[in-house]
Amino acid sequence: MIKASMFFAMAMLSLSITTQATADVTGNRARGMATLDVITGGDTKRRLDTLTDIAPELGEWIVDFAYGDVVSRPGLDLRSRELATVAALTALGNAQPQLKSHIGGALNAGCTPQEILEVIIQMAVYAGFPASLNGISAAREVFNARGINAASQTDD
Amino acid sequence: MIKASMFFAMAMLSLSITTQATADVTGNRARGMATLDVITGGDTKRRLDTLTDIAPELGEWIVDFAYGDVVSRPGLDLRSRELATVAALTALGNAQPQLKSHIGGALNAGCTPQEILEVIIQMAVYAGFPASLNGISAAREVFNARGINAASQTDD
Amino acid sequence: MIKASMFFAMAMLSLSITTQATADVTGNRARGMATLDVITGGDTKRRLDTLTDIAPELGEWIVDFAYGDVVSRPGLDLRSRELATVAALTALGNAQPQLKSHIGGALNAGCTPQEILEVIIQMAVYAGFPASLNGISAAREVFNARGINAASQTDD
Amino acid sequence: MIKASMFFAMAMLSLSITTQATADVTGNRARGMATLDVITGGDTKRRLDTLTDIAPELGEWIVDFAYGDVVSRPGLDLRSRELATVAALTALGNAQPQLKSHIGGALNAGCTPQEILEVIIQMAVYAGFPASLNGISAAREVFNARGINAASQTDD
Amino acid sequence: MIKASMFFAMAMLSLSITTQATADVTGNRARGMATLDVITGGDTKRRLDTLTDIAPELGEWIVDFAYGDVVSRPGLDLRSRELATVAALTALGNAQPQLKSHIGGALNAGCTPQEILEVIIQMAVYAGFPASLNGISAAREVFNARGINAASQTDD
Amino acid sequence: MIKASMFFAMAMLSLSITTQATADVTGNRARGMATLDVITGGDTKRRLDTLTDIAPELGEWIVDFAYGDVVSRPGLDLRSRELATVAALTALGNAQPQLKSHIGGALNAGCTPQEILEVIIQMAVYAGFPASLNGISAAREVFNARGINAASQTDD
Secondary structure: OOOHHHHHHHHHHHHHHOOOOOOOOOOHHHHHHHHHHHHHOOOHHHHHHHHHOOOHHHHHHHHHHHHHHHHOOOOOOHHHHHHHHHHHHHHHOOOHHHHHHHHHHHHHOOOOHHHHHHHHHHHHHHHOHHHHHHHHHHHHHHHHHOOOOHHHOOOO | OOOHHHHHHHHHHHHHHOOOOOOOOOOHHHHHHHHHHHHHOOOHHHHHHHHHOOOHHHHHHHHHHHHHHHHOOOOOOHHHHHHHHHHHHHHHOOOHHHHHHHHHHHHHOOOOHHHHHHHHHHHHHHHOHHHHHHHHHHHHHHHHHOOOOHHHOOOO | OOOHHHHHHHHHHHHOOOOOOOOOOOOHHHHHHHHHHHHHOOOHHHHHHHHHOOOHHHHHHHHHHHHHHHHOOOOOOHHHHHHHHHHHHHHHOOOHHHHHHHHHHHHHOOOOHHHHHHHHHHHHHHHOHHHHHHHHHHHHHHHHHOOOOHHHOOOO | OOOHHHHHHHHHHHHHHOOOOOOOOOOHHHHHHHHHHHHHOOOHHHHHHHHHOOOHHHHHHHHHHHHHHHHOOOOOOHHHHHHHHHHHHHHHOOOHHHHHHHHHHHHHOOOOHHHHHHHHHHHHHHHOHHHHHHHHHHHHHHHHHHOOOHHHOOOO | OOOHHHHHHHHHHHHOOOOOOOOOOOOHHHHHHHHHHHHHOOOHHHHHHHHHOOOHHHHHHHHHHHHHHHHOOOOOOHHHHHHHHHHHHHHHOOOHHHHHHHHHHHHHOOOOHHHHHHHHHHHHHHHOHHHHHHHHHHHHHHHHHOOOOHHHOOOO | OOOHHHHHHHHHHHHOOOOOOOOOOOOHHHHHHHHHHHHHOOOHHHHHHHHHOOOHHHHHHHHHHHHHHHHOOOOOOHHHHHHHHHHHHHHHOOOHHHHHHHHHHHHHOOOOHHHHHHHHHHHHHHHOHHHHHHHHHHHHHHHHHOOOOHHHOOOO
16 A cells, blocks of 8 residues: 555655645645645646646646545545546446546556456446446556556456 | 455355255355355345346346356455445446445445445545435435444544 | 327327327327327326426427337337337436336337346346346336236246 | 625625634635525525534535535626536436435526526437436426426426 | 528528527427527538438437427527536536537537636536546537637636 | 357357357357357457456356346347347447447347437437437448448438
């Protein structure tokens, strides 16, 4: 899981890479950036910048509310949270870009490729085979881009 | 989590309560019943019986395929699987009876009420507040029926 | 709106039982009413009346467009159309009242209870077990109200 | 539309009925409560209290983020926002309690019953007749509870 | 089907720019074409022609029913209708081509880019951030194709 | 997994053209392969192989459970089953690759192009025009790849 030291390193890093972080390290913005940096592997700012041209406030809410308020909550570890998100987006089946982001995010949060595949495969039961198959396609794409050999991830 | 001894006790129990279990304890039927018995708290047979009048094969597939093949797979622990299912059903928002079953199943599999609430609350980010609020209603109902005091489950 | 005299004329017509509107019924309104009367078993007017207080035009479009233009088309028989609708509403999982109506409509159009159950059961593959289970609940309710013994409808 | 005087009256009221409002009237909490009070007709606190037992933070985010950050934004009037929400929840079809709340909210924000019905009826085009019919049922229930005679709201 | 001569008559009529069909345009076909021409910016015929090869009747229903019967109704202005449609399609998240069409349609009906963005952003609350983010992508694409500088459309 | 020799045996079997598995094919695997070979036109093995690298068990369940247990059941003919699947996937609108597969599958199972179009068109009533239009796009693509002239398939 996320080691405390790594978490603080990320928090420190996020302070240096965002001009919007408030002075208070305990605030939503810093906490959201720190959590996002774990999920994105440090790529948070670049991703948020894609929203700057058209809906910058959406990016701010993603940091402050979605990740600062919600996903950073202490009651559940980030690995379980990312698996839950992968499950939900696979089942909904209408948000492939975000599903790919969170498959990557789950890996960055410390999930193994097998754990991610297990969640996606399980959705065949709860949302049908098409949803699961499209989740598998998303996973293959993310794994390939990272050089992960999916073939060796599950053994039946 | 599921203790090995409990697992085997359940497997034994399931052998006695189903006439359909094959002799081979490693088969889908027995494995599915054992996993279902953990999730339902031993109430599997009664629940399957509700399908006997109209679609008994659906009940068999739930045991053999859904829980024998998929949910029993070793690559992810049952607690994480139940949280993933709660996430998916909360996000889909169109299967309240099954969401309640799996909130109960998550508790039976060893999840704390707080972990379940965290997953449901998190869905506000990925599927919107209405989905999350209806998930909370389902959780309240399940918790109340079990005498769980939800009020003390989260601390912000 | 729909005149009572026309309604009875249509009801008589539908008694000559065709699962498709006959060629001599030219207008949308008459064709829609004829098809609806097959589906509702002659209960069309009462059902449309439930919309009169609040959205009568919705009722008119259901007759003229949905059933007069679309469902009455000659390219596919009414039985197959009702099974397709049962499939879609089971998969969507968010329109139980309409699903029940069309399970009844499928019976009225000449589908057997078993055929209807097969379609609902099949949705476990394409939309997941929860969707299929809730479809089964809808079918049980409709079958019970009609005194259909579901237990004898499928044999595995 | 919302008269400025009514808005400020609501803002003042909200300051007195919440113990959580910060001193700064321009903050999210106060703004969210003021907007919510328009939508709920002053019933905000009671509704939020239904979450206190189990997920109080969800209630806080509804005030601070959903209504303080998003719905209070100046770029679109509250009437149009409530109609957009009624459209979305009708189309999704899986959140009837929230749909009813927002039909009431649209009325409170100054929409006429006819405007609300028009949006719900329009969803027949974009999400199908079942979604629209279930939206009409929700509207009938809300209108009836308020003594609104729906029959006189549309003229075709 | 739609005669070219009638199309040009309608196109001329629509040039007299009304966001609502005038009273003297009585039939569904003419009213639907007039409303569609406002939404498509006069590009209706070309778009309908894309259906001629495979499902021409679908195109006719879009004109006669969807826009002639429903969207042309006088009870709500076309701007509000288009915003409602953008809200619904953003929330559903499974119809990107149509979402883009209606973002363009909203602009053609007189909505400002900011109003459209506000509705899409608002869907983060009711359908989750992924739905909203994918709606933003659709808007960016439409705005870019029209040379609209989205960056200056919202101010927080 | 599925042995090539068995695959060819099955392919031969399917040549004796039945839209239903014959009684002598007893096991799930063989029955599933036989049904899949009708649907895929003998292309089953190649399609399953696309899953071998990442989720081979998903491919096995598709054969054994989805097609061996469910879709091969005798209570409904394969043509009706494929039309039901096309209806469901068109309505859901979030699984275009699978919708295309099943439009091809419906053709292979003996449905006419017109019957398939009728089901897709009908979904405009139950799931809205956007779902239907995107289903039409999927059908056009499949028909074009097979040299089917869609223009001559419907006559209004």
